Amino acid sequence: MLMIKRELSLFLLVGTLTVLVDFLFYRSLIWLGAMGITTAKVIGFLLGTLFAYFANRFWTFVHRSPTTGSPWRFMFLYASTLCVNVLANALLLKWLTDIRLAFLLATGLSALLNFLGMKLFVFKDKTASELT
Numbered sequence: 001m002l003m004i005k006r007e008l009s010l011f012l013l014v015g016t017l018t019v020l021v022d023f024l025f026y027r028s029l030i031w032l033g034a035m036g037i038t039t040a041k042v043i044g045f046l047l048g049t050l051f052a053y054f055a056n057r058f059w060t061f062v063h064r065s066p067t068t069g070s071p072w073r074f075m076f077l078y079a080s081t082l083c084v085n086v087l088a089n090a091l092l093l094k095w096l097t098d099i100r101l102a103f104l105l106a107t108g109l110s111a112l113l114n115f116l117g118m119k120l121f122v123f124k125d126k127t128a129s130e131l132t
Helices: 002-031 037-060 070-095 099-122
Strands: none
Touching: 002 037, 002 099, 037 070, 037 099, 070 099
16 A cells, blocks of 8 residues: 555656646747747647656656567557546536536546556556566
8 A cells, every 4th residue: 555655646746747847848948939839839748748658667656677568558548548538528518617627627537547557557567477
């Protein structure tokens, strides 16, 4: 139980830092006049996602074994939870009048699915039977 609390705490910290990386690059690229808003947002999001992969791999889940498939599993997970987030937000907006509440609930659902997906799918430790 202590391990899951540690991982969840670090996951939330990494998530917060990921949003910060995204935002700082987004705002910096716009402020520097390097590119337009949409392109800056794409670059910020991609750099935040890259940060999230490595921070979660090495820090949150301490996954140091060979990772031939984990980047692909990570991209699949993030694409899937993005779809869940957008769909949940759309469905919640049909029942709720508060856009902030719908956003928070959809984001919370996708964050939970991201955590479980990273722990059980992306950075899952190999069992002894899988190593032989």
